[in-house]
Amino acid sequence: MTMSSPHSIEDEAVATEATDVATLLSENASLKDRLLRALADAENARRQADRKAEDTRKFAVAELARELLPVIDNLQRVLEARKTAQSSENDALLEGVETTLRLFLQTLERFGVKKIVASGQRFDPSLHEALMEADDASHPPGMVTQVLEDGYMIHDRLLRPARVVVSKKQPPMDQGSIL
Known part of the structure; x- marks a missing residue:
């Protein structure tokens, strides 16, 4: 062993x-x-x-704000109509509409909803919706010349694009017709 x-x-x-x-x-x-x-x-x-x-x-509040935008549009249309009518009738009513609109916009702004500044800006398809093009020699091509309906952002997101008229390129002048 x-x-x-x-x-x-x-x-x-x-x-x-x-x-x-x-x-x-x-x-x-x-x-x-x-x-x-x-x-x-x-x-x-x-x-x-x-x-x-x-x-x-x-x-x-985005969905609520989106649903309320037509109300703002209509209040703005009332005020625009007043400017063209130049009548002193219903001034108190129109002043009330103006105050209501201002309060409405201030309230939405507290929740992060802001109007998009479009007039005079370069057309941006991420912020604007071009409804038509217009000949406008006073603006270079691709500029927003008129805002038909305001657009809005909520914080950093698009709530509704601004519906706009955009200046288009001017056609070249025909050299043969100048005589």
Whole structure:
């Protein structure tokens, strides 16, 4: 019968222990990595939920505001008609309409709704809807010459484009007809 030397059993135990420690360290590193990834995923999900909640809060009134824009348009038409009529009849009523319109626009502005400045600006298809082109020598081509219906933004999003008339390129003068 052969006896193993005491050193070989001890050496074997130390080697097994070292392997076990290495395995445990590897598992520990793996678990730490998975924990960090799970924490990062949770943080990303929280940030995304916060962004969605903020967008919902900011744009919750968008549909209501969109539905109210025709009311603003009609109030503006009443005031425009008054300017062309030049009558002192119903001045108190028209003053009330003017005040109502101003309050209405101020209220919408508190919720992030703002009128798009279009007149005299270069035509921008992301903000304007061209309803027609017009010959207008006083403006270079591609400029908004008239606003038919105001456009509105809510924060950084388009609520309704401004409906506009855009100047078009002037046709070249026929050299043969100048005589």
